[in-house]
Amino acid sequence: MEKFFWTENLTKRFDGLVAVGNVSLSFTPGVITAIIGPNGAGKTTFVNVCTGVLRADGGKVYFRGRDITNLPPDRRVSLGVGRTFQITNIFQGLTVRENVRIPLLSRKRRADLEEETEKLLSLLNLQDVSETLAANISHGDQKLLEMAMCLAVEPEILFLDEPLAGVTPAEKGRIIDVIFSLKERGLAVVLIEHDMDSVFKVADEIAVMHRGELIARGVPEEIKNDQRVIDVYLGGLE
């Protein structure tokens, strides 16, 4: 099958410290890939380089055969690369509706803005808070709002950085449902998450990073039984 989104020997250093070292990974449409590993393993840095927040010090990022390593984030977004952040990244001082409208404005077709806004608000179950300032809605709703904003730009691949961190069990269920729906829509979903129960429940594939390197990749069953993964990460969690 033709490769969709992939990295080749991607490397990022901070003052000599290798945060991401020669990581080659690929992601597939309609597949949820979780990236796990201990704190400081380089997971978020890897996503930051893939999405253009940080510049790569080595290696390449490709999307649909095109080298996007040096493109700024807004150009990557227009190609179909979306993301959420570890610390919820929304427009706190704007209403929920305005938050959703801003990414919609970057779409090429503009005629159906109102309709699209309503559609996204109802998809993420945010209609009731649509006129509320984003700063005043619950943490779980903020996470969903951030996802709605990502979906507004019609991504083909979506990086979700700890979408379940700090949410209530009920909100967690809603967010997991949304993640499954993204998969059904055919998006490639890349999930960084520390909640292992959820990871093993939703992920089709798991990549494990440790000290900036990719140490394992496979389906959940393989990862669960991988001795190196147990030694450096999963064993410590039990």
Added chain:
Amino acid sequence: MKFDVRKTAPFALFALFVFLFPLFGGKYGTFLMARIGILSLYAVAFNVLFGYGGLLSFGHALFFSGAAYGLGIALLVLDWPLWTGLLIGLLVTFLFALVAGFLSLRHKEIHFAMVTLALSMLFWGIVMKWRHVTGGEDGLAGISRGMSVRAFYYLSWTVIFVSMAVVYRILSSDFGLLLRGVRENDLRVLFSGHSVRRVRMIAFVFSALFTGVAGILWTLLDGAVTPAVSHWSFSAVPVIATLIGGPQSFAGPIVGTFVYVLAEDYITKYTMYWQIFLGLVILAIVLFFRGGIVGIVYDRILSRFVSGGEE
């Protein structure tokens, strides 16, 4: 755009007051009121960047004086007709905005403010030294507005109202929303598929152009252009007026300009040290009333009666 009587009525009353003012304001009062209008437009244009875009420019005198000197030089040095002079004034501001925007918008916060300040002081230096063109310290005097103060009062307020309506329309549009998005969170704007620098550049040029309109009106009202309008202290005028009135609302800079100019006019009759009063007012606002006068009025009084945001 929806017609909202709660928002429209105060502006309609204000317009009526401006229209009737020359009938009872006297010649000096009419002159002062025209000056307030021009400086209000200056502050509103400045606040496009500050209140809505989150960028504190400390060099807006560059655009004000760029238009003023462009007009003055075209009329008095090159002896060109008025309409050409007006276009030259706006063209100079536009070119200044492109260069200043290109150099300053790579930076944010204090660095952005410092670049704009440095560029405006560079122009001030040129104005002071290029004596045979700019008139140096003396400036350029003898610009004819070709009508009475009262007629010019109506003309300038018409231009001011139209300009403000255009700025309001821009800020109420999707572009205005995008600009507020940049103020709130530029990283999320990038990940919404927009170029932050492009949004800032468009806002910068708009802001500069309407500042240039104010500079042209000011020059015609005064009949002269002096280096004072290119000095950094003149860049502080819209900053202070906006802080007094409140940067988070469209009306804030207008209210602030009224207070600033009237207080200066009143207090300087009694003491030349009016800046002491100004300093105390700014201190009180920055420490206790960040929303300025409009913020106080809205938060303490109007919010009890109406719902909905200022913007």
